[in-house]
Amino acid sequence: MKLSVDATKCQGHGRCYALAPDLFDLDENGNASALETEIPDDRRADAELAAANCPENAITVA
């Protein structure tokens, strides 16, 4: 399942990393990216939780 963070929308709230640190990386400015773009299905729930908690709607789980 695909995970992505829209870098143009990310504002560095860090909610995704706080909820699922194994799925996301934060750069030196605190902006997020998906650690892996393909993630196993058993991580879907946490990926979707991270997406739901992003105030910028920057995370896509497909």
Added chain:
Amino acid sequence: MTYQKRVERGDEPLPKGQYIGFLGALSEDPFAALDALGQQPIFWTDDHNDVDGYWIATRFEDVRDILQDAEAFSSIDSQIPFVQMPDPLLPTETDPPYTQKLRVLLMPHMTAKKVNALEPRMHEVCRGIIESFRADGRCDVVEQFSRVYPITVFTQWFGLPSGQQEEFRRQANIFLHYADRRAEAWAAILGIVKEQLIEKRANPKDDLLSAIATGTIDGDLVDIKTAVQLGGAVFVGGLDTLPSNISWALRFLAGHPEHRRQIIETPNMIPNAVEEFLRLYSVANPMRRVARDMEFRGANLVAGDRILCSIAAANRDVETFGENVAFDRRVNPHIAFATGPHRCLGSHLSRHELGIALRIWHELIPDYRIAPNAKISYSGPIFAMENLPLEWDV
């Protein structure tokens, strides 16, 4: 020029006095007042002292969409009271792309990872303060804890000498709460910041002021004037916000033993409690300036109109968040730190400090109550209690 535009939908603006206004002394608990107001379509208010009216947005979607659209809703010339400050707050009162150029000077020092390194200091400071009054069986949380703990942590990280903390706090308090003395307080704050920046440009250390002093914009060393405005904004940005949030959280917990018990029995729930308190007690409610004539969510906005984004109301939007106070809330996309290009850079520092405050307070004082006959005063524009007397058995 006055901005006398009304919602042209047949809706009357709220009668004068119904919206409590949010400057200076507040006559009542602002969050309770906003709950009573409920979420409204964007409405106009003249309810303030001698300045032009402005719009107010209270719905979560409206506030979120305004803050995410920096083109339609500018941060330049956006403040009220519409007094002429000598210089705008930076990066607060800028629009993209300049906003980002300024933010990248600050961001590396304000990330969650960077803040984590401060944790031992936060613990030490927090514990020391609470232990200093624990045996008394009472305290004024606002004066003795909330307005002491964050500033003590902050000034070291910021890079200010300890001998100047008191003066900073004094000037910042004037700046935040006394509109008629704001300009002189700001000048005093900037004077101190400038002195430090010049020193740190010559002798940089690993603190935020040094990063500002040695930062570059488009390849050039940032000019001192811009550096001073950046330093000043960071200083002011955290000064009453986090302290107010700590006080609001403790007031809630003083009156809700079942929530207190959750914190004590399940401390790994504290990060969730932090998010819920940030949601419930959103103390900072930014303004924007309408950039062009537009119809937006039923309101006919005119270029130049100011609009108050009531994050406090938005985060209490029952349609988005339901009615309950829930530490186990799984989905909490609150916008206490705003949303869009001006997301508060202090968010990670604030979260960390609030979490530590909740943890250590309840380790040391698990059971407490608001003092009987307490008369609490409120103030704005950062929604604050001016006093919170608590007591506990010793």
